[in-house]
Amino acid sequence: MSHLEEVQVAALPPERFEEVLEAPQWQMLDEANRVARDIFRGRTIWNVNSTAVGGGVAEMLQSLLAYARGAGVDTRWLVIEGEPDFFALTKRLHHHLHGSKGDGGPLGAAEHELYDRVTNANAAAMRDVLRPGDIVLLHDPQTAGMAASLKDTGGHLLWRSHIGLDTPNDAVRDAWDFLLPYVTQAEAFIFTRRAYVPPQLAGADVSIIPPSIDVFAQKNQEMTDAQVRSILMTSRILEGTPPGEPTYVHHDGRSDHVRRHAVMDEDVRLTADDPLVVQVSRWDPLKDPIGVMRGFAEHIAPAAPAARLLLAGPSPEGVTDDPEGALVLEQVRAERLALPAEVRARVHLASLPMTDRSENAAIVNAVQRHATVVVQKSLAEGFGLTVAEAMWKRRAVVAPRLGGIEDQIQDGVNGVLLDDATDLAAFGAAVVGLLEDPRRAALIGDAAHERVRSQFLGSRHLIQYLALFGRLVRGDGHRPPR
16 A cells, blocks of 8 residues: 555454453443444444554554454554655654644644645545545544545544643644644544643544553563563673573463663663663653753762663664654763763663564563663653553652643552652652652552553553444444445
């Protein structure tokens, strides 16, 4: 299909959720799947986004579509094609929706021309495979421009935004000025939080559906301590001889091994016994890796002399829709080299291999499970899947009180919230408090696990999606042939 890549998604049995859900939750999912098989027979649900690897949207699609297919629903995933200038523009829009000017570039007539050209080409390719009655879910700014070209295909067209800011500023309003002529061509809209919905969509068909994690995926599946250490030593994040095989399990039950190495920036090696503060994120200024490093150097390292910091993110060349990644990583590297030698020796950067996304996910899993404390000191965050992932692994998380993070963490109960993401002293005090009180950290971690199980699993996400799509289909008066 010209301009579009179809991502192959295996079918997974939704029955596996019975292992982790309470009986009423499982019954709701089972009933939703039964109804969906009937309602969506003869229809395809298409998801369209900008990348198959890297980032939370791709991870959620890989999981949710697999369970929907396992339930007997024909759902598919397409990735758009675009040139570097297009992805630089959509990254600019991404920053604007988070309240930042990003690269400072314009959002004018030339940018509209570029955006129209790329999204129209992808939409033209997609029209060839759509049938009347199909459902199309476009994700985030990269795909919104396809809506006008697809709205007359006889199906249902939805647009989902995974990002936003609780209190819009001029940057957010500029982004919406650019996007609204495209977005409003859709029939219905999905946002992560009510606060992210622009006022121009008041009265529109808007659903609020928070993200979720797949607890059976390589990034979240259970691991023994020996597995964790073996993976981290094989990938050269930790020093030492692996105590066993660096294994992880694919969704289909196949066992596999971590083989590739992370690229480490460090003066001395990390050992398995070092107390470790970890942030896992893209190399993105909104994730504030430099702020994490400064907070560690100024407020954590002096108070916790044994602690180390690990900033881990994907190798930039493996994330095709994020042209800033390599530049931000170089800035982080330069900032680390400027630290005093005794502090620099306790700061470690890991660029994780992206050649095999399952292997990458297994390494991230091991990193989070090995952490003493996990932080996510973002300056803006639509939701923060890395927060939910670490909470599922029973880790105490320190993060700012903003965006979807506030929906996940109840301060002092299942995590620690910061009132100001830029207050490095408060950040340092929160982390040091957990490092110095392992019992409190463990209690918070246990409560965090339960919070995710009850609120942020893929089962809830599937039920909400299927209910929304079913409502639209029931009202269209069209029944595709069986």
